[in-house]
Amino acid sequence: MRRHLTVLVLAASATAASGAGLTAHWIVSAEPDAKKGVQAGATEPIGDGRAAGRAGGAGRAGGAEGDGRAGGAGPGAAVPRRPLDTARLRQSVRGYLATRPGKAGVMATDLRTGRTFGDNEGGRFVTASIMKVDILTGLLLQRQKGGRGLSADERDLAGQMIRESDNSAADSLYAKSGHGSGIGRTNRTLGLRQTTPFSPSWGSSLTSPSDQVRLLGALVSPTSPLGVSGRQYVLSLMGSVLREQSWGISAAARPGERVALKNGWTPVHHQGHGWTVNSVGRITGPGHDFLVAVCSGSSPTMKSGVDTVEHVADLVVSAMRQ
Numbered sequence: 072m073r074r075h076l077t078v079l080v081l082a083a084s085a086t087a088a089s090g091a092g093l094t095a096h097w098i099v100s101a102e103p104d105a106k107k108g109v110q111a112g113a114t115e116p117i118g119d120g121r122a123a124g125r126a127g128g129a130g131r132a133g134g135a136e137g138d139g140r141a142g143g144a145g146p147g148a149a150v151p152r153r154p155l156d157t158a159r160l161r162q163s164v165r166g167y168l169a170t171r172p173g174k175a176g177v178m179a180t181d182l183r184t185g186r187t188f189g190d191n192e193g194g195r196f197v198t199a200s201i202m203k204v205d206i207l208t209g210l211l212l213q214r215q216k217g218g219r220g221l222s223a224d225e226r227d228l229a230g231q232m233i234r235e236s237d238n239s240a241a242d243s244l245y246a247k248s249g250h251g252s253g254i255g256r257t258n259r260t261l262g263l264r265q266t267t268p269f270s271p272s273w274g275s276s277l278t279s280p281s282d283q284v285r286l287l288g289a290l291v292s293p294t295s296p297l298g299v300s301g302r303q304y305v306l307s308l309m310g311s312v313l314r315e316q317s318w319g320i321s322a323a324a325r326p327g328e329r330v331a332l333k334n335g336w337t338p339v340h341h342q343g344h345g346w347t348v349n350s351v352g353r354i355t356g357p358g359h360d361f362l363v364a365v366c367s368g369s370s371p372t373m374k375s376g377v378d379t380v381e382h383v384a385d386l387v388v389s390a391m392r393q
Contacts, residue, residue, distance in 0.1 A: 155186045156390075163386060165190065167382060171379050172369065172370055173376065174367065174368050175383055176189075176191035176196065177387055178363075179364070179384075180361070180362050193281055197274070197276070198274060198277065198349065199337040199347050199348075200241070200335035200336070201350075202276050202335065203232045203333060206241060206254060207229050207232065207308075208257070208261070208297060210247060211297060211305070212296060229244065230308060233305070233308035236313075245273045250271055251270035251271075255268050261295075262285050265281060265282040283364035284364050287353060287362040287364070306331045309331035319334045320350045322381035323385045327357075328354055332351065332352025333350075336348045336349070346370040348367050348376025349367065354388065359392065366380075
């Protein structure tokens with residue numbers, strides 16, 4: 072069920088070198104849905120994005136299913152009160168997807184309970200703009216190793232890239248990171264195994280839901296190769312995306328929970344002339360800390376893909392709460 076989102080802005084004072092700044096999180100309220108930003112045909116082109124303008128790990132997440140601890144990401148996980156019925160949940164997910172056009176995969180883990188679930192979690196999907204999180208994380212890791220942070224101009228580009236999904240900003244930062252070879256090296260450091268950066272078109276890169284949760288794990292784990300200021304910086308940007316881009320895994324959040332996410336959407340010709348629509352992020356609230364990635368391809372319209380992604384996210388997270 073769609074929920075209305077409002078923004079809570081939390082001011083954090085820190086130096087520019089620390090990577091902190093103005094932080095905001097999407098907070099889910101119980102008000103009626105007033106989102107207007109999800110529209111079929113709102114194209115986010117794959118490629119270098121020159122014509123686009125502004126669109127208006129080390130911590131492993133554990134296995135594909137079960138109740139084991141969540142691979143070193145986040146605070147210590149408690150044993151769930153009862154086992155997750157993965158067979159029943161998988162049947163529900165597959166039953167729903169059988170009624171939908173295209174294909175999808177999901178991976179989710181609750182860092183508080185240790186529950187994990189995946190279906191087609193190793194499937195390969197075109198990244199579109201979820202690759203922007205990988206670009207920023209990789210660039211921050213490179214700069215950390217060099218003993219310096221982002222410049223003021225680079226921080227401005229990073230904000231545009233994540234919060235506004237600006238493709239030109241992503242082009243610039245992807246080049247600064249060394250394109251596919253540079254991000255490929257940092258991905259190996261972060262423990263990503265199923266992501267293939269594409270040069271020079273970052274949006275045409277391939278990834279899996281499992282790898283996206285590994286990347287999210289690298290943004291929350293205290294043992295991540297990326298330092299705390301860098302992790303907090305990326306999550307703060309993901310927690311303050313434009314209102315019209317706040318769809319996706321946020322559909323699985325309950326009133327009062329915080330959401331940090333990044334979405335990606337674009338028509339992809341080699342996926343059957345359909346749309347790829349992806350949503351990855353974190354949902355935090357009392358007793359739960361979810362890392363969720365839902366990827367989809369070959370949807371006939373953007374709206375169809377969004378509906379699939381949101382329903383799968385809500386279906387999986389709701390089951391993992393029980």
